[in-house]
Amino acid sequence: xxxxVQIKVVVNGVExxxxxxxxxxxxxxxxxxxxxxxxxxxxxxxQCGACTVHLDGQAVKSCTLFAxxxxxxSITTIEGLGSVDSLHPVQEGFWEMHGLQCGxxxxxMIMAAADLLNRNPQPSEEEIRHALEGNLCxxxxxxxxxxxxxYAANKMAGKVGVAADD
Amino acid sequence: xxxxxxxxxxxxxxxxxxxLLQQNPEAKLLAGGHSLIPAMKLRLAxxxxxxxxxxxxxxxxxxxxxxxxxxxxxxxxxxLETSDxxxxxxxxxxxxVSLIGDPMVRTKGTIGGSLAHADPAADLPASMLxxxxxxxxxxxxxxxxxxAEQFFTGMFSTALGEGEILTEVHIPVRPGARMAYAKFPxxxxxxxxxxxxxxxxxxxxxxAVTGAGEHAMRLTKLEQALSxxxxxxxxxxxxxxxxxxxxxxxxxxxxSKEYRAHLVDVMAKRALLQAAGL
Numbered sequence: 395x396x397x398x399v400q401i402k403v404v405v406n407g408v409e410x411x412x413x414x415x416x417x418x419x420x421x422x423x424x425x426x427x428x429x430x431x432x433x434x435x436x437x438x439x440x441q442c443g444a445c446t447v448h449l450d451g452q453a454v455k456s457c458t459l460f461a462x463x464x465x466x467x468s469i470t471t472i473e474g475l476g477s478v479d480s481l482h483p484v485q486e487g488f489w490e491m492h493g494l495q496c497g498x499x500x501x502x503m504i505m506a507a508a509d510l511l512n513r514n515p516q517p518s519e520e521e522i523r524h525a526l527e528g529n530l531c532x533x534x535x536x537x538x539x540x541x542x543x544x545y546a547a548n549k550m551a552g553k554v555g556v557a558a559d560d
Numbered sequence: 561x562x563x564x565x566x567x568x569x570x571x572x573x574x575x576x577x578x579x580l581l582q583q584n585p586e587a588k589l590l591a592g593g594h595s596l597i598p599a600m601k602l603r604l605a606x607x608x609x610x611x612x613x614x615x616x617x618x619x620x621x622x623x624x625x626x627x628x629x630x631x632x633x634x635x636x637x638x639x640l641e642t643s644d645x646x647x648x649x650x651x652x653x654x655x656x657v658s659l660i661g662d663p664m665v666r667t668k669g670t671i672g673g674s675l676a677h678a679d680p681a682a683d684l685p686a687s688m689l690x691x692x693x694x695x696x697x698x699x700x701x702x703x704x705x706x707x708a709e710q711f712f713t714g715m716f717s718t719a720l721g722e723g724e725i726l727t728e729v730h731i732p733v734r735p736g737a738r739m740a741y742a743k744f745p746x747x748x749x750x751x752x753x754x755x756x757x758x759x760x761x762x763x764x765x766x767x768a769v770t771g772a773g774e775h776a777m778r779l780t781k782l783e784q785a786l787s788x789x790x791x792x793x794x795x796x797x798x799x800x801x802x803x804x805x806x807x808x809x810x811x812x813x814x815x816s817k818e819y820r821a822h823l824v825d826v827m828a829k830r831a832l833l834q835a836a837g838l
Contacts, residue, residue, distance in 0.1 A: 396565040396566055396567045396568070397567060399568055415565070416565075416566055416567065416568035416610065417562055417563045417564070417565055417566060419562075438561050438601070439561075439598060439601070440594065440597075440598055440665065441748075441749075443662070443664060446664055449667070452638065452667045453663055453664045453667060454664050454667050454668055455664045455665070455668075458593065458594055458597050458598065458668070459593065459597070459668065460568070460593070460597070462568050462570075462612070463590070463593065463612065463614065465570075506663065506664065509663065510663070513642075525663055527662045527663075527750070528661065528662020528663060528664050528665060529662075
């Protein structure tokens with residue numbers, strides 16, 4: 395059995411010290427060790443994006459990363475993005491524009507969209523679709539997800555509650 | 561999915577990584593992990609030790625040294641895609657990288673990891689060949705530099721020897737050169753079914769293809785047909801006919817040999833038209 399490794403990570407602002415087996419995937423560390431089950435395991439093959447979290451401010455697929463690789467990093471999961479009382483603009487956008495149906499892909503979708511808006515605050519529709527290529531949704535057909543991201547971009551730019559195509 | 565158990569060591573500098581590799585010949589280097597970890601999860605690979613080189617500072621960054629662009633092996637796709645230096649001096653790299661995987665994959669994936677893995681459908685090898693890049697390799701007894709064309713030796717095979725680490729990619733600066741990459745992505749994986757990179761530098765045309773065969777290769781027939789010629793939509797269309805015989809090309813569920821050969825012509829034409837601004 396491989397030797398366990400000591401890691402220190404800050405998750406949603408809280409510091410954690412853990413001893414982990416090297417093969418423990420970050421997504422399982424988040425879900426099973428820390429109990430943060432908002433991050434989902436979808437395909438488990440780096441394709442669907444349901445496991446997307448932010449590692450030092452950049453979106454990653456936590457099913458394709460060992461927890462040991464996150465040592466010394468700061469992680470944000472869907473639980474740390476906003477709160478029930480104060481939703482993140484992307485979360486509000488998904489709510490307002492009906493950007494979800496079953497909800498399974500939604501945490502990853504929201505984390506990927508928030509990463510896009512950090513890099514590109516006013517993306518075109520084409521840029522939104524390109525940026526969400528790594529997130530699969532089998533319910534919505536994506537149209538309302540795009541509108542949700544447009545809503546969030548407008549909200550963050552101070553144009554409250556206006557969807558781009560309205 | 562869990563990988564087989566393995567031990568994990570984080571190298572803090574290049575010499576530590578080299579000595580760990582020398583002491584553990586069965587070990588694998590862990591760069592961005594986006595080829596290695598999926599292979600380990602499927603138990604196609606089960607290295608007893610992973611040497612994490614993500615904290616090796618000398619393997620990161622993009623800089624200009626005289627007439628050469630030097631890219632550290634651990635530079636991520638995201639860094640390549642957003643580099644102002646590359647956008648100005650070597651725009652084919654940010655353009656090609658923007659078509660790799662998806663944004664999350666590009667956060668972690670690295671240029672050195674991709675080249676060392678040598679997936680026959682990887683995007684960057686075509687640009688490396690068309691740019692006539694040189695690959696710097698560090699081993700236990702010193703460093704050497706290999707032309708990109710000699711670096712790829714087969715499917716998932718490279719000129720890297722035991723105990724060696726790919727450390728840098730060197731790209732000649734070509735002022736005024738025009739360049740583009742055109743790709744037909746696999747509908748599910750987004751890997752290149754066929755991708756063609758072209759670099760137009762003065763009168764010379766350099767072109768290379770990935771995804772078509774066992775490894776990326778120069779399109780010499782196209783280069784000879786167009787070098788020294790005035791480029792027009794007509795001359796490009798005429799040159800992009802039957803560039804590669806279908807016999808030795810890859811075939812899989814996504815594309816037969818014959819379809820791949822056709823795609824090489826079409827992608828070459830698209831890349832040339834884009835680079836030439838036609």
